[in-house]
Amino acid sequence: MIGRLLHRAFRANETAVHELNYLFWECTTRCNLHCRHCGSDCFAASRDVDMPLEDFLRAFDTIPAEGRAKPFTVVLTGGEPLLRPDITEVGRALRSRGVSWGMVSNGWFYDEAMHRKLMDAGMGTLTISLDGLAESHDWMRGHPGSYARAERAIALAAAEGPRLAFDVVTCVNKRNFNELEALYARMKELGVPQWRIFTVIPIGRAADDPDMQLSDAEFTALMDFIAAKRAGPSQRAAGNYFPCSSSENQFPLRPSQRPHATGEARPMKVTFSCEGYLGRYEKQVRDVPYFCHAGVNIASVLIDGRICACPNIDRDVFSQGIIYQDNFYQVWEERFAPFRDRRWTRKGRCADCKVWRDCLGNGMHNWHGDCASVLNCHYAKIKG
């Protein structure tokens, strides 16, 4: 109980300070794949043109030096960021401002030449999506061969070593639920330092797809799976860059690509994403207690210039300004009230909830449209 009270106090303090540490840039909404769970509803030929780099930098440069916290990371998202022809120019512009940057990618265009170009442009952090073994992943991504491309990207990134903070994310659904053990084994073989698991929010294309949503029993079993994987002693060292055996990899790596070459298997950290409050599983599936940082430490510049928190939050409801009309940093400092005071979430299913003080209405991406009630209650799933 004391721990929970201290965490509430910590969260309240962080919210009041609202240091900006993490800035998403939705730099394109074009995508070469057609994923069943896409929250952005991206297409190959998006109706939105890519935002020019100069427009983003103009907004970014409103952040004064003292407002640029440490750590501070710009994350390129989309769409598929690698569809931007100027991706390395973007990276260099951010590095020249002393900022760490990274991206979330489906890995399709991530070959060795691309990897080197991105590293030379100072990329510091990377997430590759892998949604099951080959058949399930290709089904989910709507494109044959996408698993092989993603695995190639993973092998390259895993071999990079401590210069690149890297993880793999998996969106668990009914189709890949029974593949988790096999996927875990494969990612260990590939030398992945961290595997992050999340579930689907019923928005975008996923809203009407029954294969996307886990039942309550499946969700609870997923928590047990993660907890079991985290219980081993190797988890304490996991997430660091340990030697990786590439002998079993589909994409063998040159000795020069291996940061360490003793052939010892690398421990892999498994975590559940910070998408919702998990009650009794809180200490078992994450490193730190649940805290939705959207609008507290996280902002985004969306494809059309709107300023919001995480890009998967309902932008029509929660956008706080637009970079073409407002000063970005002023918006960050003076607006974002719905993110920093969440008492408004105490309605619908949350109205009489006894864990609301720890949950604060779950992740902000779970509030859409008229916001009459929360879309997803993780606590109810594990309670039932």
Next chain:
Amino acid sequence: MRKWIHRALKGASLTTALFIFQACYGTPPGPAQDVLEQDNATELIEETVAEEEPAAEETEQIVAE
């Protein structure tokens, strides 16, 4: 006062983990920041550009040929 508490907690090695968060659908926080602080970013970029672009004499030689 709040900023002071924030800085004090952040500075204490036992609690820095609290500040290392990851957006649900974002990339991991990690050692990249340390590398960035050690590097001189501008120098790094200049070196990379210098490697990619041929020297002026080389360009002149190619044009002459």
